[in-house]
Amino acid sequence: MNTTLQDLGISSGDVILEISYLIAAVLFVFGLKLMSHPESAKKGNLWAGGGMVLAMITTLFLHRDADGSTIGMTNVVVIVIAIAVGSVLGAIIARRIKMTAMPQLVSFFNATGGAASALVALMEYSNPENTSALVTLLGLIIGTIAFSGSMIAYGKLDGKVGDIFAGWVKYFNVALLLIIAALTTYMLVVDLDPGMQTLLSYILLALALVYGVMFVMPIGGADMPVVISLLNALTGIAAAMAGFIYHNQAMILGGIFVGSAGAILTLLMTKAMNRSLLNVIVGAFGGGGAGIDKEHGSIKEITLSDAAVLLSYSQNVVIVPGYGLAVAQAQYACNDLVKLLEGKGVEVKFAIHPVAGRMPGHMNVLLAEADVPYTKLVEMDDINPDMPNTDVTIVIGANDVVNPAALDDPSSPIYGMPIINAHESKNIIVMKRGMGKGYAGIENFLFFNNKTRMLFGNAKDSIQALVSEIKEL
Amino acid sequence: MEDFLVYFYQNKExxxxxxxxxxxxxxxxxxxxxxxxxxxxxxxxxxxGVIIIGGIILLGHTDLSSGISLNLILGIFAVIFGTLNVVGGFVVTDRMLDMFKKKKKK
Structure with missing residues (x-):
């Protein structure tokens, strides 16, 4: 005998809902897969977005709770209004923000996702029908950490929040994590009355908020892309936890998929820096390493006209961009320089360090904005063999990623991190605002190299002056 | 141990x-x-931002008859935040990818 839908106690709507989730899940995966090629990336983004809209609409009209009732009309209106508010806000923020503020923006949207997960988990915890207390609490903790951590990352990238490098933060964080673990265990093992349950879940929320703040606070500089990617992964995992509560496969697949993708991206970056993830989280950058008192050359400046001549009569030039390029918004000026030099028959390439900038691939986006063809952007491992044959390397606002101390000074905090071997090229021009140390606070011996000439000033002004100087030659 | 086995079996899919x-x-x-x-x-x-589905489910089955409750407010915020993540995220990504596309035409 055939089984009917009625035998299973479900309606055709339930089946359609599940099918729509399946389609959404496939669209997420395909979308992200398409996004791994420049040609198809835009289509991929659209597909993933389409999957999300589909799942939202079918959930709104077809979802039934345990009693079998669908979402009431008044609720639908409230939800649609909330979605409309979120959509308008999201679209405005995403459209208005300057491209240079992109890392902040990604962090901010990641924070909202974490907050949504935390809120859902918070409310589901007091729901007596929810049987997955462990998963709910994990979702609450992870979502909250992703939220407060991302907000701090946002503040740091926006220059609103400073760094705390104090040594006690390390111990404070470990202690806090232990307290969170202990409280969670207590809440799972002991039978609590509802009032107590609610109280403890709010305390847990508060602790996780503080942890998120303190976890990101000491991290800075070259570690920022790693932490942003990690927080991204956490948001995905928090969403998957909520999916577990609702037995919703689209949420689970989407969340875990994003979580593992984010985790891989994080590991790829820590690998590129030759450090462990633990080292990034616990052993914050800052201080240490060789002092300036060691024997070294002296700083030598270069005049604009000398730089112009040097560049014009070179055969090949490599530009190493860093965060300073982004701060000075010098990407357009930079592209002008490239075009000008190419007009003179100079071959120009960009050397992109995996952690240059403040988010993964930051330099790529920045230069793409200024219309630099992505074929000109060469990754570290591919460009390093060519460095000894390079006539001039221009370092623009980069510091730690070209610091030779990473190769030969075991006492340096960045020892072991692969760098772009700018010091191997025949000439080096370093554009820098002043003699301040890099974000990591480490002395850079490249600047004292005999082949190095410094061009002080705002990167954009320097490049523009250089462009007009070359034109006058 | 048995709890764990039961849990695994019940949630195996x-x-x-x-x-x-x-x-x-x-x-x-x-x-x-x-x-x-x-x-x-x-x-x-x-x-x-797929968490928005959770937000919709939650807010969808919140009892509205008792007027404005804490759950209602938190639910509304969950949906707004989730939507921000989804819409903002996709729009920003689209903007970024626009920059890669521009050069293809040249």
Missing amino acids: TIFVIVLSIFLGVEVISNVPSVLHTPLMSGANAIS
Whole structure:
């Protein structure tokens, strides 16, 4: 005998809902897969977005709770209004923000996702029908950490929040994590009355908020892309936890998929820096390493006209961009320089360090904005063999990623991190605002190299002056 | 121990989905050129807005007859935040990718 839908106690709507989730899940995966090629990336983004809209609409009209009732009309209106508010806000923020503020923006949207997960988990915890207390609490903790951590990352990238490098933060964080673990265990093992349950879940929320703040606070500089990617992964995992509560496969697949993708991206970056993830989280950058008192050359400046001549009569030039390029918004000026030099028959390439900038691939986006063809952007491992044959390397606002101390000074905090071997090229021009140390606070011996000439000033002004100087030659 | 076994058995499909999704994420992300790391991260970020489904379910089944409750307010915020993540995430990613596309025409 055939089984009917009625035998299973479900309606055709339930089946359609599940099918729509399946389609959404496939669209997420395909979308992200398409996004791994420049040609198809835009289509991929659209597909993933389409999957999300589909799942939202079918959930709104077809979802039934345990009693079998669908979402009431008044609720639908409230939800649609909330979605409309979120959509308008999201679209405005995403459209208005300057491209240079992109890392902040990604962090901010990641924070909202974490907050949504935390809120859902918070409310589901007091729901007596929810049987997955462990998963709910994990979702609450992870979502909250992703939220407060991302907000701090946002503040740091926006220059609103400073760094705390104090040594006690390390111990404070470990202690806090232990307290969170202990409280969670207590809440799972002991039978609590509802009032107590609610109280403890709010305390847990508060602790996780503080942890998120303190976890990101000491991290800075070259570690920022790693932490942003990690927080991204956490948001995905928090969403998957909520999916577990609702037995919703689209949420689970989407969340875990994003979580593992984010985790891989994080590991790829820590690998590129030759450090462990633990080292990034616990052993914050800052201080240490060789002092300036060691024997070294002296700083030598270069005049604009000398730089112009040097560049014009070179055969090949490599530009190493860093965060300073982004701060000075010098990407357009930079592209002008490239075009000008190419007009003179100079071959120009960009050397992109995996952690240059403040988010993964930051330099790529920045230069793409200024219309630099992505074929000109060469990754570290591919460009390093060519460095000894390079006539001039221009370092623009980069510091730690070209610091030779990473190769030969075991006492340096960045020892072991692969760098772009700018010091191997025949000439080096370093554009820098002043003699301040890099974000990591480490002395850079490249600047004292005999082949190095410094061009002080705002990167954009320097490049523009250089462009007009070359034109006058 | 028995609790664990029961839990595993009752949730075996979900656990399968989780484990396979992990491999899927690794597979899809590996070998991506670093040019696309930012848009990819941003796109993945938008997908993590899938929590919006949870927000809709939650707010959808919140009892509205008793007027404005804490749950209602929190639910509304959950949906707004989730939507921000989804819409903002996809729009930003689209903007980033626009920049890569421009050069193709030239």
